[in-house]
Every structure is written in C-alpha cells, then in structure tokens.
Amino acid sequence: MNALWTWLFDPANWGGAGGIWQRIGEHLIYSGVTVLIASLVAIPLGLWIGHTGKGRLLVVNLVNGIRALPTLGLLFIAVLLLGPRLSGDLAFLLPAIFVLVVLAIPPILAGTYSGVDEVDPSARDAATGMGMTPGQVLRDVEIPCALPLIFSGIRSATLQVIATATIAAWVSLGGLGRFLNDGQASQDYGQMAGGALLVAVLAVLVDLVLAGLQRLLVSPGLSAPRQTRRRRRGEADAAPSAGAAGAAGSGSADARSVSVDAAEPSST
Structure with a gap:
C-alpha cells in the first residue's frame, strides 16, 4: 500500500509523455471508439430483431458464444492476421479495437433486443390502431420505451471495455x-x-456520467423498476373492477333497504 500511494501521489508520474493524464486520455479514446462502433452495429440489429421477432436464436447464440472467447488470445490472433496487412500503429491499433x-x-445487442421485445x-396495438406505420411504431413507441434497457446494455459494455482495454x-x-x-x-x-486502481476509478466515473445522461434522456416513468411498473399496471387494472364491485355492493344495499321498507306495516 505504501508503494501504491507513493507512486500515485508522485507529481512526476502525472505529467509529460507517458504520464497518467496521457494514459487516461488514450484509454478513453480506445474505449469511446470501441463503444461507438459496437453501438452502430448492435443497436440497429437489436432493434430489427426485437421489432420483427426474427433472429432471436441469433442473439442467444451470439451473446453466449462471444462471451466464451478468450480476449487476450483473440487479440494475438487478430494481430497475426491483420498486422502484416497494415503499417505503422494501425497494425496494432485496429486489431485491438476489433477485439x-x-x-x-x-x-448492447442483448439490451436493445430485450428492450424492444418487452414493450x-x-x-x-394502440399505435397501429391510430394508423401508424411499422416504422413509426418503432421510432415513436418502441424505441422510447426500450431506452432504459438500451442504456443498460451500453453501460454494461462500457464497463467491460474500460476494464479490458x-x-x-x-x-x-x-x-x-x-x-x-x-x-x-x-x-x-x-x-x-x-x-x-485508476482503471477501476475511471470505470466508475464513466458509468456515473452515463447514468446522468440516462436520467436526462429517459422518461422517469420508464426508469422505474420493472416490478414497480407492473404493480402500477395491476393497480390500474384493478381500479375499474373495484369500482364495479362497489357499485354492485351499493345496488345490493339499496335493494335490501327497499325490501325492508316494503315489509314494514303502514302506520295508517
């Protein structure tokens, strides 16, 4: 621990070429480019699968298969295959970004697909009944409702990328x-x-930034826990039934009152 704090609080380790600030910037560039490319690939694919219902097995098999790959071994294979075809820093940068x-x-793919599928x-049906086209239903109904899980997938991917970069x-x-x-x-x-320690702190800070962005872009009602939304829908469905039961009970009470009044003998 003493060696850790000595190195971390040494001003000479923070500035200049190869300093902490430069390494943090490089790490953020690698991670940002990676998440951006992955989002451009996974989000449209996940939206299409969730909207059409096609290719669901692809999501399960792809997610499980890729997660089982050894990242470091895949990196060395990518460098051996792509490195000779590239020159300069690209011979190492592109294989690393690819991995x-x-x-x-x-x-990201799993979060996007699950978000659209659970709308x-x-x-x-209401959007279709209003005359919306399938594209409008996806854009105006499914994507806004799926944003919490889409952001969840992006945040999970970002944490993994920062840790693995x-x-x-x-x-x-x-x-x-x-x-x-x-x-x-x-x-x-x-x-x-x-x-x-710097990798862990950077991952936490970036996740907090993404959480704040999610809070700004996602409706508070959609950000509520899934159990809470289901309970609210259950209470809303139960309210008409309760009202009908109350009306029926009131009607029965009125009928009993009338029957009692009719049974009492007239004073005249």
Whole structure:
C-alpha cells in the first residue's frame, strides 16, 4: 500500500509523455471508439430483431458464444492476421479495437433486443390502431420505451471495455494498461496497483456520467423498476373492477333497504 500511494501521489508520474493524464486520455479514446462502433452495429440489429421477432436464436447464440472467447488470445490472433496487412500503429491499433468491439457487441445487442421485445403489446396495438406505420411504431413507441434497457446494455459494455482495454498494452499500445505491463516487467508493484486502481476509478466515473445522461434522456416513468411498473399496471387494472364491485355492493344495499321498507306495516 505504501508503494501504491507513493507512486500515485508522485507529481512526476502525472505529467509529460507517458504520464497518467496521457494514459487516461488514450484509454478513453480506445474505449469511446470501441463503444461507438459496437453501438452502430448492435443497436440497429437489436432493434430489427426485437421489432420483427426474427433472429432471436441469433442473439442467444451470439451473446453466449462471444462471451466464451478468450480476449487476450483473440487479440494475438487478430494481430497475426491483420498486422502484416497494415503499417505503422494501425497494425496494432485496429486489431485491438476489433477485439474490444467484439467484446462490446453482446451486451448492447442483448439490451436493445430485450428492450424492444418487452414493450407492452397494448402500446403497439394502440399505435397501429391510430394508423401508424411499422416504422413509426418503432421510432415513436418502441424505441422510447426500450431506452432504459438500451442504456443498460451500453453501460454494461462500457464497463467491460474500460476494464479490458488494458490488453492494448500487450501489443505495444498505450492506455492505462501500460502501467500494469511496465510495472510487471520492472517488478514495480506500486505502479501495477496504481494502474489497476485508476482503471477501476475511471470505470466508475464513466458509468456515473452515463447514468446522468440516462436520467436526462429517459422518461422517469420508464426508469422505474420493472416490478414497480407492473404493480402500477395491476393497480390500474384493478381500479375499474373495484369500482364495479362497489357499485354492485351499493345496488345490493339499496335493494335490501327497499325490501325492508316494503315489509314494514303502514302506520295508517
């Protein structure tokens, strides 16, 4: 712990080439580009699968299959296959981004598909009854209702990418993984622990930013827990029944009152 705090609070480790701020910036660039590419691939595919109901087995098999792949081994294979065909830093950067994109696609795809698939069918029927086209139903009904789970998939993918982007250092790239790799090579365990701590803190901060963005873009009613929404729908469905039961009970009471009055003898 002493070595960790000594390395972390040393001003010389924060500035200049190869400093902490530079490595954080590189790590954010790798992660941001990865999540952006993965979202451009997974969100349209997830919307199409959830809207049409086709390819559901693709989601399950793809998600389970990709998650079982060893990330570091896949990185080395990508470098061996793509590296000779590229030049300069691209020979290592593109394979690393490719591997991270493969890692980020499953949670975004699963979240998008699940969000559209769980939209209340009555909302779709109402939109169709109003004359909306399938494209309008997807744009104006399904996507807004699916936003909580879409954001959940993006946040999950972002956390995984930030944690795994450290593998870029194993193919001579930058990022916070350099502290882990270089610290291990020089047996500087304070540097290794500091790099790991920085990765964890960065992941938490980015997740908080995404949570704030989700709060701004998603309707508060949709952000409520699923059990709460179901309970509200159940109470709304039960309200008419309760009203009808109350009316029936009132009618029965009035009928009993009339029958009692009719049974009493007249004073005249």
